[in-house]
Amino acid sequence: MKITSSVKGTRDYYPAEMGLRNWLYGKIRSVSRKFGYQEFDGPFLENLELYAAKSGEELVKKQAFVFPDKSGDPITLRPELTPSLARMVAQRIHQLSFPVRWWSFGPFWRYETPQKGRTREFFQWNIDLLGMENPQADAELAAVACEFFRDVALTAREVKLQVNNRRLMDSALEAIGIRGEAVGGTFRLIDKKEKMKQPEWEAHARETGLTVDQVKGLMKILNDLELWKQSRELVEFFDAVQAFGVSEYVEYNPAVIRGLDYYTGTVFEGRDADGEFRALLGGGRYDNLVADVGGGKIPGVGFAMGDVVIGLILKKNGKEPMLRIAPADVLVTTFSAQEATASMEISQSLRAAGIAAEWYPAPDRLPKQLKYADALGIRLAVILGPDEIRQGKATLKDLIRREQATIERADLLKEISKRLVGSPCE
RNA sequence: GUGGCUGUAGCUCAAUUGGCAGAGCGCUGGACUGUGGAUCCAGCUGUUGCGGGUUCAAUCCCCGUCAGCCACCCCA
Structure with a gap:
C-alpha cells in the first residue's frame, strides 16, 4: 500500500x-x-x-x-x-x-x-x-x-x-x-x-x-x-x-x-x-x-x-532550544514479569506525587530499557529487581551523572525530587 | 503562475564512456545472562520519487509527472 x-x-x-x-x-x-x-x-x-x-x-x-x-x-x-x-x-x-x-x-x-x-x-x-x-x-x-x-x-x-x-x-x-x-x-x-x-x-x-x-x-x-x-x-x-x-x-x-x-x-x-x-x-x-x-x-x-x-x-545563530523528546523525568524499568506489578505501582506513586513517570511496558533486557531512556533523554531510571524487592528498596540511576544508589523505597520520592532540580533542558 | 537545479537505505551521501546498487551514521543482536552513551564483531534495511520511452542492458540518456530548492512575482 x-x-x-x-x-x-x-x-x-x-x-x-x-x-x-x-x-x-x-x-x-x-x-x-x-x-x-x-x-x-x-x-x-x-x-x-x-x-x-x-x-x-x-x-x-x-x-x-x-x-x-x-x-x-x-x-x-x-x-x-x-x-x-x-x-x-x-x-x-x-x-x-x-x-x-x-x-x-x-x-x-x-x-x-x-x-x-x-x-x-x-x-x-x-x-x-x-x-x-x-x-x-x-x-x-x-x-x-x-x-x-x-x-x-x-x-x-x-x-x-x-x-x-x-x-x-x-x-x-x-x-x-x-x-x-x-x-x-x-x-x-x-x-x-x-x-x-x-x-x-x-x-x-x-x-x-x-x-x-x-x-x-x-x-x-x-x-x-x-x-x-x-x-x-x-x-x-x-x-x-x-x-x-x-x-x-x-x-x-x-x-x-x-x-x-x-x-x-x-x-x-x-x-x-x-x-x-x-x-x-x-x-x-x-x-x-x-x-x-x-x-x-x-x-x-x-x-x-x-x-x-x-x-x-x-x-x-545556534539559538534553538534544547528540547527533550520525552515529557517523563523518570523511567521505571521492568525487571521481569514477576516484578512488573511492583514497577507499575511505583510509577503510579510517582505520578501521584506530581512527577512525570513512564513505565517500561515489557520485561526487556535492562540494557535495552536504559538505552531507551537515554535515547528519549529521560534523566532518571528506577530499577526494581528481586534483590531490591526483598529488602524493600529501589535502585535509582541518574543517567546524566552516571551514578546510582540503592535506597529505601520511602526515600525514593525525596531523592528523585532532589535530582530533578536544575534540569538543563526546557 | 513562469524559468532553472536536484531527487539513490530511516538520515547524510557514493556508484568510471550506460554493465551485478555501496559506505558512514542509525537500528537489531552479540562480546557483557542485574545496568545506557565508548570500543569491537555480526546482521537488517532499496519499486534508485513516480509513470512511460530508447537499449542486449538505465541510478545514468529522452519525455511526462510529483516533491524540495533557486530566481521572478509576492510576502510571515
Whole structure:
C-alpha cells in the first residue's frame, strides 16, 4: 500500500517539531502578556469578501485558498489575520475598552510556490494595538518585537527592526513630482532596489516612467539615512523606542515599504543582519482598516511574525532550544514479569506525587530499557529487581551523572525530587 | 503562475564512456545472562520519487509527472 503524500507546502509536526512550535508559542505568549496583551483568535475560514478591497491585490487574487461551499459562496482559508481582527473590533466597537491590545498565534494559508522560509501552511504570531494613533503606540509594538528577540536570545547584531513611514515617503516622493497612481509603482521599485545592480535598477526605473531627475531624486531619498528627522512621527517614534530600552535593535531604513495596501503610517520589518532570509516579521500602522470593514474610525498598529523564518534564524545563530523528546523525568524499568506489578505501582506513586513517570511496558533486557531512556533523554531510571524487592528498596540511576544508589523505597520520592532540580533542558 | 537545479537505505551521501546498487551514521543482536552513551564483531534495511520511452542492458540518456530548492512575482 502506497503512502499518500502530504499536501504540497505543508509540514508534518513530529514530536520534535511540535516541541519547537510549542516552545515558540510559549515565548510569544510570555512576551505578549508581559506588555498586557490579551489572547484571541478569529475563524480559520472567512468570506472572500472580507479581504477583497483591503489586503494587497496579489494576496487575495493569487495567493488565497478559495473554495466554493455547498451553496457556491466563495470561502477563504485565512491568508492573514488583520482583516478578521478589524471585523471583530468593528462588531464590538461599543463594548470594548480602548486601547485594545490583542495577540494571536495560529495557522494561515497562502497558495504560493514553496521555498526556503515560505510554505503554504504556516503559523503566525499577530499582535495589535487599536484605538491609539500616536507614534508611541507604534513604538510599543516595536518594543514588543525587540523584547521577543531578547527572550529568544537573538542579539542586536543578529537581527534588526528596520523602520520607515508611508506618509514620509509619500511627501518625499511628491517633492520630486511622483504622486497619485505613480506612487504604488515607485514603492515596488524601491522594494527591488536591494535586489538589483545599480545600472540595472536605474534602467528599470526609467522603464516605469520616471524621468532622469526623478531617478536621481529617488536615489537621494534612499541614501539619506537622516530623512526620518523630517518626520515628526518618526522623531517621536524613535524617542519612545529609546524610552522602551530597545534602541539597539531599531534603525531607520528608507527602503522598507511593505506590500500591503492598508498601511498608512509607520511600517517596519524584522530582518536578520546578513539579509540572508526574507523578512521574519512585518507590520505597521493601519488607520483606516476598521472603517473599511464597516466599523468606526479606529486606528491600529500591529505586526505579524511567521514561524518559518524565525525558525531558520534561530537555527542559523545556534539559538534553538534544547528540547527533550520525552515529557517523563523518570523511567521505571521492568525487571521481569514477576516484578512488573511492583514497577507499575511505583510509577503510579510517582505520578501521584506530581512527577512525570513512564513505565517500561515489557520485561526487556535492562540494557535495552536504559538505552531507551537515554535515547528519549529521560534523566532518571528506577530499577526494581528481586534483590531490591526483598529488602524493600529501589535502585535509582541518574543517567546524566552516571551514578546510582540503592535506597529505601520511602526515600525514593525525596531523592528523585532532589535530582530533578536544575534540569538543563526546557 | 513562469524559468532553472536536484531527487539513490530511516538520515547524510557514493556508484568510471550506460554493465551485478555501496559506505558512514542509525537500528537489531552479540562480546557483557542485574545496568545506557565508548570500543569491537555480526546482521537488517532499496519499486534508485513516480509513470512511460530508447537499449542486449538505465541510478545514468529522452519525455511526462510529483516533491524540495533557486530566481521572478509576492510576502510571515
